[in-house]
Amino acid sequence: MWWRRRKRQDHFFDVPAEGNTEVHLGQLNQFSLRELRHATNNFSNKYIIGRGGFGKVYKGRLSDGSLVAVKRLEEKSPGGERQFQVEVESFGMAMHRNILRLRGFCMTPTERLLVYPYMVNNSVASWLRDRAMNVAPLDLLTRRRIALGTAQGLSYLHEGCRPKIIHRDIKAANILLDENFEALLGDFGLTKLMDNEDTHVTSAVRGTIGHIPPEYLSTGKVSDKSDVFSYGILLLELITGQRAFDLARLANDDDVMLLDWVKGLLWDRSFERIIDPDLRNNFIEIEVESLIQIALLCTQFSPLQRPMMSEVVKMLEGDSQLAERWEEFQNMEVYIHRHRSDMYIDSTANLSAMELSGPR
Structure with a gap:
């Protein structure tokens, strides 16, 4: 059913036919079912730390005392076998600190x-939206470091792996945090291995509402620039503390899509409403502005206009190209705004009057 020998980056993938449970993949360990049952108290509901479309994730403790997260794919879940294969191959070949x-x-x-190290600080989403009242929020420096680490991880997947790896589900819930609040990209279940192709057409659009780029929705084409768009939405999550798609915003006559909501507030020059309330008394406006600029560059309608992730890394590190690209972006928005009756307009058109300072 699922058997082949494939070489990727000096790693050999030996995946057995159904019924043969022996697998050798790089330096990965093969755990026995008995060992994982014992680690999770027979997959007790009390040990569940996450749920997804393909099954549940359990916290476990191995016999050596180390904590792990055990992802158990449901036997009858659609695409479960494929997700297992993709995650083993993707994670097996991707070696990076993020x-x-x-x-x-x-x-x-x-x-x-699938067995992963247990992340003591859970996910970015849990800190933005499920934080206990007596726990201090993520400060701006930590959020920027999370943004940088995520960008470095994505840059590695896109430009440091052969074939390149397209994640396809970048969002706050899939960015995990270790004990030092370093960002680690997780959940590779929707990954595409792209060989040397620039784009790939998929028959089924998958991902998370609010994070899916427009070209993927309309054409089914996915590329590394699809991840760039989703990364831009992640940046907005970090800045605002809000969800990428939230029907609750309708109560205030606001846009359900975070991207459109932010653009609308910038058009009205309501910058202070964009900032996560947890940050309002503890942030440097210039730094937040630069993050918003990067987010909007990443979420441009045309994939060709979006930066590569390696360029995003440089922008986050203070490279001067952010100011140059931001000026180009604003000039384009002015042009689109003036000619909106003669051409197809995306939602960035309402940014023509936005006045955000460049990085200093």
């Missing part, structure tokens, strides 16, 4: 389990 390391797996005729 990529969640796959520790091992378990494969039996009826079970597919």
Whole structure:
């Protein structure tokens, strides 16, 4: 059913036919089902730390005392077998400090389990939206460091891997935080391995509402610039603390899409409403403005206009190209605004009068 020998970046992938549970992939460990049952108290509901379309994630403790997160794919979940294959291949070949390391797996005729290190600080989403009242929020410096680490991880996937890896589901819930609040990209279940192609057409659009780029929705084409768009939305999540798609904003006659909501506030020059309330008394406006500028450059309607992730890394590190690209972006928006009756307009057209200072 699923068997082939493939070489990728000096790693050999030996994936067995159904019924043969022996797998050798790089330096990955193969765990026994018994060991993982013991680690999770027989997959007790009390140990569940996450749920997804393909199954549940359990916190576990191995016999050596180390904490792990065990992702158990449901036997009858659509695409479950494919997700297992993709995650093993993607995580097995991606070696970077900002990529969640796959520790091992378990494969039996009826079970597919993936074992990761347990992240003590959970995900970015949990800190932005599920933080306990007595816990201090993420400060701006930490959020910027998370943005940089995520950008470095994506740059590695796009430009440092052969074939390149397209994540396809970049969002706050999939950015995990270690004990030092360093960002690690997780959940590679929707990944595409692109070989040397620039784009790939998929028959089914998958991802998370609010993070999916327009060209993917309209044409099914996915590329590294699809991840760039989603990364831009992640930046807006970090700045605002809000969800990418939230029907609750309708109560205030606001846009349900975070991107449109931010653009609308910038048009009205309501900059202070954009900032996460947890940051309003503790942030440097110029730094937040630069993050917003990067986010809007990443979420441009045309994929060709979006920067590469390596360029985003440089912008976050203070490279002067941000000021240059931002000026070009604003000039284009002015042009679009003046000719909007003669051409197709995307939602960035309302930014022509926006006055955000460049980086200093």
